[in-house]
Amino acid sequence: xxxxxxxxxxxxxxxxxxxxxxxxxxxxxxxxxxxxxxxxxxxxxxxxxxxxxxxxxxxxxxxxxxxxxxxxxxxxxxxxxxxxxxxxxxxxxxxxxxxxxxxxxxxxxxxxxxxxxxxxxxxx
Amino acid sequence: xxxxxxxxxxxxxxxxxxxxxxxxxxxxxxxxxxxxxxxxxxxxxxxxxxxxxxxxxxxxxxxxxxxxxxxxxxxxxxxxxxxxxxxxxxxxxxxxxxxxxxxxxxxxxxxxxxxxxxxxxxxxxxxxxxxxxxxxxxxxxxxxxxxxxxxxxxxxxxxxxxxxxxxxxxxxxxxxxxxxxxxxxxxxxxxxxxxxxxxxxxxxxxxxxxxxxxxxxxxxxxxxxxxxxxxxxxxxxxxxxxxxx
Numbered sequence: 001x002x003x004x005x006x007x008x009x010x011x012x013x014x015x016x017x018x019x020x021x022x023x024x025x026x027x028x029x030x031x032x033x034x035x036x037x038x039x040x041x042x043x044x045x046x047x048x049x050x051x052x053x054x055x056x057x058x059x060x061x062x063x064x065x066x067x068x069x070x071x072x073x074x075x076x077x078x079x080x081x082x083x084x085x086x087x088x089x090x091x092x093x094x095x096x097x098x099x100x101x102x103x104x105x106x107x108x109x110x111x112x113x114x115x116x117x118x119x120x121x122x123x124x
Numbered sequence: 125x126x127x128x129x130x131x132x133x134x135x136x137x138x139x140x141x142x143x144x145x146x147x148x149x150x151x152x153x154x155x156x157x158x159x160x161x162x163x164x165x166x167x168x169x170x171x172x173x174x175x176x177x178x179x180x181x182x183x184x185x186x187x188x189x190x191x192x193x194x195x196x197x198x199x200x201x202x203x204x205x206x207x208x209x210x211x212x213x214x215x216x217x218x219x220x221x222x223x224x225x226x227x228x229x230x231x232x233x234x235x236x237x238x239x240x241x242x243x244x245x246x247x248x249x250x251x252x253x254x255x256x257x258x259x260x261x262x263x264x265x266x267x268x269x270x271x272x273x274x275x276x277x278x279x280x281x282x283x284x285x286x287x288x289x290x291x292x293x294x295x296x297x298x299x300x301x302x303x304x305x306x307x308x309x310x311x312x313x314x315x316x317x318x319x320x321x322x323x324x325x326x327x328x329x330x331x332x333x334x335x336x337x338x339x340x341x342x343x344x345x346x347x348x349x350x351x352x353x354x355x356x357x358x359x360x361x362x363x364x365x366x367x368x369x
Contacts, residue, residue, distance in 0.1 A: 040364035052360035084154030
């Protein structure tokens with residue numbers, strides 16, 4: 001047995017996701033879409049956006065895992081996906097914490113906690 | 125040209141070759157995640173700073189049309205997944221059928237998007253010289269597609285928002301810039317996706333894709349699902365800011 005054949009044996013075989021799984025996923029996605037619209041009409045104060053994004057993330061996770069076969073992908077593909085999400089979290093977390101904590105030269109927090117007023121009355 | 129799935133010298137198996145191709149596609153999709161992530165971050169900061177203007181802008185969008193398009197796009201992801209399944213399990217006749225369905229659903233999405241965009245132009249809600257957030261309230265006869273009740277709700281919302289933000293007209297343009305920018309970039313991705321699907325359709329009609337070799341179907345599928353995920357986030361971000369009134 002050659003090296004190539006030995007390595008070939010170690011590789012797993014392609015996993016075919018059956019249509020039944022896709023059907024379950026699409027109906028779950030449609031249900032979650034209805035849920036997110038319904039939740040938008042309930043006043044949850046500042047948690048409206050949290051609920052909306054949590055449902056969106058759940059939907060995106062289902063699409064990635066099943067429609068995009070990430071669940072059945074080799075470990076190195078999963079690593080790339082996780083690395084991508086990690087970099088996205090760095091982008092969002094670092095930038096937002098900077099905006100939330102920055103103080104300008106007058107000692108005024110900028111701009112997440114106050115509304116900037118742009119004077120447009122001078123414009124013709 | 126190796127178009128029928130010959131094994132390249134650097135790979136041990138066809139499967140390893142295919143895994144490598146999809147790994148490359150995933151790396152591209154990660155760059156796309158950062159691209160859309162940066163735009164959504166800029167949107168979030170503006171939305172937080174000018175909340176009243178963004179809420180006002182969001183409430184002028186049609187939740188029926190937006191919700192319908194979400195369902196259409198999710199359905200197109202399902203038919204795309206079924207096209208991949210048909211290719212993997214050797215159902216050669218089903219591949220073009222599911223690809224055609226996916227393309228048709230994509231065009232339904234474009235059609236609804238056209239209705240939405242046309243309405244925004246009609247209502248003077250496109251950022252620029254003629255932008256006027258109060259246009260429909262002040263010229264009800266020009267906005268014949270809005271009922272008296274809808275105009276009444278909008279009049280009350282506008283009065284509240286203008287009290288909270290005296291420069292509502294300037295700040296609302298930020299919302300519509302974000303709306304057209306984000307949905308426009310998403311639509312551009314869909315146009316590219318539809319082009320790729322047409323190319324797949326042509327090849328699938330000649331029976332090119334088999335259980336042994338269907339890498340292009342799989343790769344384009346990954347792209348199409350990614351575009352769906354972008355919309356999954358755009359829909360709540362743009363349409364559902366402040367609906368509970």
